Amino acid sequence: MHFDHKRIPEHAVHAHGYFQAYGDYSNVTVAKLLHNPEVKSPVFVTISTVLGSRGSADTVGDARGFASRFYTEEGLFDIVGNDIPVFFIQDAIKFPDLVHASKLDPDTEMPQDGTAHNTTYDFISEFPESLRTVLWAFSGRS
Numbered sequence: 001m002h003f004d005h006k007r008i009p010e011h012a013v014h015a016h017g018y019f020q021a022y023g024d025y026s027n028v029t030v031a032k033l034l035h036n037p038e039v040k041s042p043v044f045v046t047i048s049t050v051l052g053s054r055g056s057a058d059t060v061g062d063a064r065g066f067a068s069r070f071y072t073e074e075g076l077f078d079i080v081g082n083d084i085p086v087f088f089i090q091d092a093i094k095f096p097d098l099v100h101a102s103k104l105d106p107d108t109e110m111p112q113d114g115t116a117h118n119t120t121y122d123f124i125s126e127f128p129e130s131l132r133t134v135l136w137a138f139s140g141r142s
Helices: 092-102 118-126 128-137
Strands: 012-019 041-049 064-072 075-082
Antiparallel strands (some): 012 041
């Protein structure tokens, strides 16, 4: 619940519609939503800036992300992605910790530790797999 309440509503764009396959792809997948081009599956899409704080411009070089949820006859099918070519973590269970370590406090817009972004560097030091992303981010290639 704590994680859900850190959303910044003005930085999320939501859309809903339906997904319909162009053809029958049953020869390459078992996902039924790609078997019959006449079946329409409802879909909900969210596009957002991942770390931008309240009032942050859309032109800032923050990470961008998206999530798509397909409501299929087999159940829910989710696709999540972002524009970081090398991601911080290898284990999805660490994702809420990564976000908490990187975001400003939602009430004060201040870093969540006594000094600027200690929490981010603490996270990076605990998970060596995040070093490649840090090197990419500071390389100027972003």
